Amino acid sequence: MDWEPLWLTFKLASITSIILFVLALPISYWLAFGRFKARGIVEALIGMPLVLPPSVIGFYLLLAFSPSYWFGHWMDQVLGLRLVFSFPGLVVASLIYSLPFMVYPIRAGLQAVPASLVDASYTLGKNKIETFFKILLPNSKPALLTAFILTFAHTVGEFGVVLMIGGNIPGVTKVASVAIYNEVEALNYPLANQYAMVLFAVTFVILLLVYSVNNRLLRVRKTN
Amino acid sequence: MSEKQIEISLHHSLQTASGRLPMDISLYIPMGSRLAITGPSGAGKTTILRQIAGLSIPQAGKITVGDNCWLDTQNGISIPPQGRNIGFVFQDYALFPHLTVYENLSYGLRNGQDTKVVDMLLERIGLMELAGRKPDQLSGGQQQRVALARALVRKPVLLLLDEALSALDSAMRLSLQGLILELQREQGFTLIMVTHHLGEIFRMADRVVQLDHGQVVGQGSPAVCFTSQSLPRAALVLYGEVISSQVFPDHILVTALVDEQLRELEVPLDRQDELREGQAFTLTYEHSQALIQRIN
Numbered sequence: 001m002d003w004e005p006l007w008l009t010f011k012l013a014s015i016t017s018i019i020l021f022v023l024a025l026p027i028s029y030w031l032a033f034g035r036f037k038a039r040g041i042v043e044a045l046i047g048m049p050l051v052l053p054p055s056v057i058g059f060y061l062l063l064a065f066s067p068s069y070w071f072g073h074w075m076d077q078v079l080g081l082r083l084v085f086s087f088p089g090l091v092v093a094s095l096i097y098s099l100p101f102m103v104y105p106i107r108a109g110l111q112a113v114p115a116s117l118v119d120a121s122y123t124l125g126k127n128k129i130e131t132f133f134k135i136l137l138p139n140s141k142p143a144l145l146t147a148f149i150l151t152f153a154h155t156v157g158e159f160g161v162v163l164m165i166g167g168n169i170p171g172v173t174k175v176a177s178v179a180i181y182n183e184v185e186a187l188n189y190p191l192a193n194q195y196a197m198v199l200f201a202v203t204f205v206i207l208l209l210v211y212s213v214n215n216r217l218l219r220v221r222k223t224n
Numbered sequence: 225m226s227e228k229q230i231e232i233s234l235h236h237s238l239q240t241a242s243g244r245l246p247m248d249i250s251l252y253i254p255m256g257s258r259l260a261i262t263g264p265s266g267a268g269k270t271t272i273l274r275q276i277a278g279l280s281i282p283q284a285g286k287i288t289v290g291d292n293c294w295l296d297t298q299n300g301i302s303i304p305p306q307g308r309n310i311g312f313v314f315q316d317y318a319l320f321p322h323l324t325v326y327e328n329l330s331y332g333l334r335n336g337q338d339t340k341v342v343d344m345l346l347e348r349i350g351l352m353e354l355a356g357r358k359p360d361q362l363s364g365g366q367q368q369r370v371a372l373a374r375a376l377v378r379k380p381v382l383l384l385l386d387e388a389l390s391a392l393d394s395a396m397r398l399s400l401q402g403l404i405l406e407l408q409r410e411q412g413f414t415l416i417m418v419t420h421h422l423g424e425i426f427r428m429a430d431r432v433v434q435l436d437h438g439q440v441v442g443q444g445s446p447a448v449c450f451t452s453q454s455l456p457r458a459a460l461v462l463y464g465e466v467i468s469s470q471v472f473p474d475h476i477l478v479t480a481l482v483d484e485q486l487r488e489l490e491v492p493l494d495r496q497d498e499l500r501e502g503q504a505f506t507l508t509y510e511h512s513q514a515l516i517q518r519i520n
Contacts, residue, residue, distance in 0.1 A: 116318035119279050122305040123312040124332035125378060134331070138322045 001194045004171050005179035009199070012087070012175060013155040016094040020102040020151055021144075023095070028106035029132060047104075049097045058164025061093050065165060083165075090166045090173055094155050101150045109143020110136055142214045149210040153203055228255045230382065230414060234275055234285040238438050240266045247271065247282075247438030253431075255290060255381070258408065258415040260425040260446070263435035269418040272435075273384050276416065277312050278305035289381060311375030311413070313388040317367045319359035325370050326355040332377035345373040349403065365396040369403070376407065383408070385417035389424065394484040401427055422450065422504055422519065423463040423483060450506060450519050462507040464516075466499050482507055489514060 030036075031043060049057055065083035066072045075081045083089035113136055121131040137144070159177040166173030168182065176195050183192035230253040238245040247268045253259050261269050274280045276287060278294065281302055287295040294303045320328050329342045346352045349369040351362075359367055368388065375383060385404075389397045401424060408415055419425060425432050426446045434442040434449060442449050464482035471493070478489045478499050489507075491499060495516070499505070504519040 114316065114318065116314045116316055117320060119274075119277075119305075120312065120314060120318040120320070120374075121331075122279065123277055123308075123310060124374070125306045125334060126331075127306060135320060139320075 001191060002170075002179075005174050005176040005195065006198055008087075008171070008174065009156055009176040010202075012090055012094060012158075013152045015091055016098055016155045017102075017148055017152040019091070020095055020098060021148055024099070024102040024106050024147065025137075028103050028110055029136075031103065032107045032110040047100050050100050054097070054158070054160025055164060057097060058093070058161040061089075061096070061161065062165045065089055065092075085165070085167045085169060085173060087166075087172055090162060090175075093161050093165050094158060097158060097161050098151045098154050101154045102147045105143050105147035105150060106140065109140030109147075112143070113139045142217045145210060145214060145217075149206055153206055156199065156203060228290040229253060230255065230290075231286070231288045232272075232276060233287075234272060234282045236268075236271065236275070236282040236285070236438075238266075238268050238271060245438050249435075249438075249440060251433065251440075253414060253416065255414050256412050257431065258429045259417070260429035260432040261416065261418045261435060262420060262422075262425060262432060263441075266437075267435040268438045269435055270386055273312075273386050273416065273418055276382070277310050277384055278303060278308050279312075309378065309381050311378065311380035311383040313368075313371050313375045313383070313385045315387045315390065317359070317371040319367055319370055319374070321359055324356050324358055325351060325362070328359065328370055329374050329377055332374055334378060337378075341377055341379070345376060348407065349373045365392055365400065368392060368396075368400060372400070372404065372407075376411065376413075379411065380413055383413045383415050385415070385419070387418055387420065390420065394481075397421075397424070398484055404428065422446075425450075426463045426506075427483075447506070464505050464507050466501055466503045466505070468501060469496070469499055471496065480505075489516065491516065 027046075031039065031046075062084065063069055064071045065075070067076045067082070067084070072083060075083055081088055083092055117135055117139065118131055121135045126134065157177065158175070159181070162173065162175055163178055163181070166175075166178075168174050168178055174182075176199055180192045180195045180199075183189070183195065230251075232249065232251040232253070234247065234249045236247045238247045245268075249268070249272060251259070261272060263269055271280070275282050275285065275295075281295070282297065284297045285295055286297070287293070289309075293301055294308050295301060320331065323331060326342065326346070329345060330339060333339065333342070343352075346355055349372065351366060351369055351373075354362065354366065359370065362370065368391075371388070389400055392400065404415070405428060415428075417424075417428065429446055432443065432446045432449050433440055462483050464480045464487075467479045467481055467486070469479070469491075470477045474493070476491045476493060476496055476499070478491050480487055480489060482489075498518050499516070506517045506519060508515045508517070
């Protein structure tokens with residue numbers, strides 16, 4: 001079995017989850033506590049990947065990334081970054097595609113922290129940023145963990161978007177889900193099964209870990 | 225008591241279950257005194273405390289504390305809560321669950337402030353041994369002590385209590401009331417407390433403001449405020465609540481909770497209708513005669 005597609009899959013999922021985690025913190029805070037008229041629009045846009053077929057998102061990203069259009073052209077000329085059929089392109093697409101899986105749980109976690117804790121922090125002289133890092137984040141740990149793992153698992157499971165903008169270049173964009181598809185097309189079921197089994201097992205173990213850790217966190221909170 | 229005072233005037237549109245309600249409040253509070261704010265729920269009590277703390281901002285208003293202006297909506301001044309030098313004790317304690325007792329207190333330290341104040345306050349509230357515990361390993365009374373001590377770490381000029389003792393049983397409430405009074409005498413802060421509990425008002429406040437529907441409907445000393453006529457010679461006014469009454473041929477025996485203790489009072493037959501179960505009253509003594517006055 002060629003391990004490269006699996007390695008690519010987990011590399012993509014790790015990079016995506018780490019970047020999204022950092023990006024999602026201010027976005028989630030803003031959605032949880034901000035008072036802006038545009039909030040509804042932003043919420044709807046972030047949620048689009050939840051309901052749209054991946055091929056739709058893939059199609060528009062393909063257009064956007066293509067050097068024939070302004071964004072792709074700009075990326076190519078100014079940053080020297082070719083996003084179509086490249087690994088960086090997969091990362092950018094995954095950031096967009098997995099955004100709601102990171103933002104929604106974190107926002108819910110932040111909102112679940114009692115408002116009086118935030119008020120208490122303000123009356124104790126701490127500003128919004130200090131309060132965010134010292135009070136809000138430590139008290140949303142289960143939500144942060146859930147968001148990170150959901151994003152990771154969802155990126156592992158990506159197929160349509162990856163196929164549309166990444167294609168099938170071994171060692172560059174051929175992730176495990178695409179490899180499985182290729183092997184099935186070639187009627188090579190045993191190899192497809194091997195890839196599928198690894199993905200199945202790893203994903204199951206990750207989710208199992210998350211839920212047991214989260215249950216423990218919640219139980220500790222309740223019993224004390 | 226210094227001559228300086230806290231002047232508060234707040235105008236705001238309260239959102240209540242029955243629609244919008246204008247709130248208009250003017251308060252003059254001598255520095256170092258103890259004011260209780262009371263009234264039915266929805267009267268605007270908590271809103272006032274939050275606006276004094278800077279946690280919410282009134283549509284119009286002015287707050288000056290001694291020579292400092294905290295709020296002046298006309299001139300666009302609104303100091304955020306971080307800059308107001310207040311302590312706030314919340315009804316739900318609002319202790320940080322992920323921090324220990326010691327960390328909860330030291331969270332409030334100003335930059336460069338001596339950490340000794342944390343030890344001093346822990347000593348004062350008698351929780352030195354539990355400094356390493358998390359809040360959820362403490363009893364309700366202990367949690368409330370921590371919340372009180374935490375609010376005092378920054379040496380505030382103004383301590384705000386939002387029904388802070390309402391969840392405690394009466395023995396615990398009494399002991400905390402005593403502790404707050406002691407700390408107030410030692411540190412000299414001004415106390416503004418929102419409370420429903422009349423016993424607490426009589427014990428702790430030297431002045432009370434009664435609110436209803438966003439307006440001040442009565443103010444003065446507790447004795448004056450809660451009795452239909454003033455009781456000039458009453459040095460001691462106790463607060464009571466009827467638990468049960470038993471009718472005898474020539475009198476009624478009323479069992480009441482008077483200042484957190486059960487007492488039996490003999491009352492003339494004609495007051496049977498007045499002193500029903502749950503009725504609150506004040507009890508004063510004149511020429512060793514007990515005077516019971518109903519509180520409406």
